[in-house]
Amino acid sequence: MPLALYLLALAVFAMGTSEFMLAGLVPDIASDLGVTLGTAGLLTSAFALGMTIGAPLMAALSRRRPGRSSLLCFLLLFAAAHAVGATVSGFPVLCATRVVAALANAGFLAVALTTAATLVPPDRKGRALAVLLSGTTAATVAGVPAGALLGTLLGWRATFWAVAALCLPAALGILRGVPAPASTRGASGGLRGELAQLRRPRLLLVMLLGALVNAATFASFTFLAPVVTGVAGLGELWVSVALVLFGAGSFFGVSAAGRLADRRPGLVLAAGGPLLLVGWPALALLAHRPVALLALVFTQGALSFALGGTLITRVLYEAAQAPTMAGSYATAALNVGAATGPLVAAAALTGGLGDTGPLWASGALIAVALAVAIPVRAVRAAG
Incomplete structure (x- = not known):
């Protein structure tokens, strides 16, 4: 794989740390800013x-610009948003900085996904995407737990500062390592033609399934800390352990699935979907047992990212006729799920199910995905 892919993965690592780090910081932020846990x-x-809104918008705005300069602009804006977020005193302003950071992240990821696909042969998109997503999974293994630990020791604001600082070497790596010719995003065909691809039922179906799987992932991951400290009765430092295990499972899942996503996507979806469906309720029922909790956190991380990564790879294949916008479609699908999941989980959290409510919500979301996929033979269509 080209070196440029790993440099892009380094930047995705910084952004993934930010996207996932709230799983370990939500209780502290709620306490510091005087809002409820659900808020x-x-x-x-x-x-x-x-990110959902920003992915297609930023991709459209930057489609005629060289990929390297777009990537640098998005990454530096992302860093600035975190520096501002570390200094705020009110929840609405913090929320606004998260939206700005998300727009930058969306633009970066949309360009990076498209760039990654151009750096490898057409039949190796799955492996290229696995390398890129390894930045996200590495964030859950190292970046997020480190952020949770840093937040525990120095407060959640220190974690925001750390993410901003992490962007700087990533920017330097992109500037020196991503070749301008390989990253140039000269579009073939007009924007209207690329947007017309969204009328294709198979593309929309794969995007929907990817969104549902990612919604399930974020529903539980966002509220994992209360499960670890409340239901399992473990100390706050065990939140970092749980995040490491989830990230390790994610890394394993996306790496293994990356080799199958190009040739045998149906196998990954048909085998992993039912297992993921069983796993979330099992985690809810066994969360009070620390050993079972930690083992299932690893397993669910692996299955979630194996399925999610495979479905997003299929988005790139199905949107092959939208060369500059395909990455934004994949990013939008991921983040429709990431936006929906915590909302569903927050409702379950306050709806009488207690701290395990988000786990049950994740199971329900996977059940919906399978209910959509099976009747229309989505697995076979994706293959």
């Missing part, structure tokens, strides 16, 4: 909503 959890939805 603080909506920061994740605000971020995902900004």
Whole structure:
């Protein structure tokens, strides 16, 4: 794989740390800013909503610009948003900085996904995407737990500062390592033609399934800290352990699925979907047992990212006739799910199900995905 892919993954690592780090910081943010736990959890939805809107918007605005300069602009804007977020004293302003950061993240990821697909042969998009997404999974293994630990020791604001600082070496790496010719985003055909691809039922179906799987992932991941400290009765430092295990499972899942996403996507979806459906209720029922909790966190991380990564790879294949916008469609699908999941989880959290409510919500979302996929033979269509 080209070196440029790994440099893009480094930047995705910084952004993934920010996107996922709230799972370990929600209780502290809620306490510091005087809002409820459910309200603080909506920061994740605000971020995902900004990414959903920003992915196609930013991709459209930057489609005629060289990929390298677009990537640098988005990354530096992302860093600035976190520096401002670290200094705010009110929840609405913090929420606004998350939206700005999300717009920058969306633009970056949309350009990066499209760039990654151009750096490899057409039949290796799945592997290229696995490398790129390894930045996200590495964030859950190292960046997010480190952020949670830093937040525990120095407060949540220190984590925001750390993310801003992490963007700087990533920007330097992109400037020196991403070749301008390979990243140039000269469009073939007009924007209207690329947007017309969204009328294709198969593309929309795969995007819907990807959104549902990611919604399930974020529904539980956003509120994992209360499960660890409340239901399982473990100390706050065990939140970092749980996040590491989830991230390790994610890394394993996306890496394994990356080799199958190009050739055997139906196998990944047909085998992983039912297992993921069983896993979320099992986690809810066994969350009070620390050993079972930690084991299932690893398993669900692996299955979630294996399915999610495979479905997003299929988006790139199905949107092959939209070369500059395909990455934005994949990003939008991911973040429709990331925005919806915490909203559903927050409702379950306050609806009488207690701290395990988000886990049950994740199971329900996967059940909806399977209910959509099975009657229309979506697995076979994706293959």
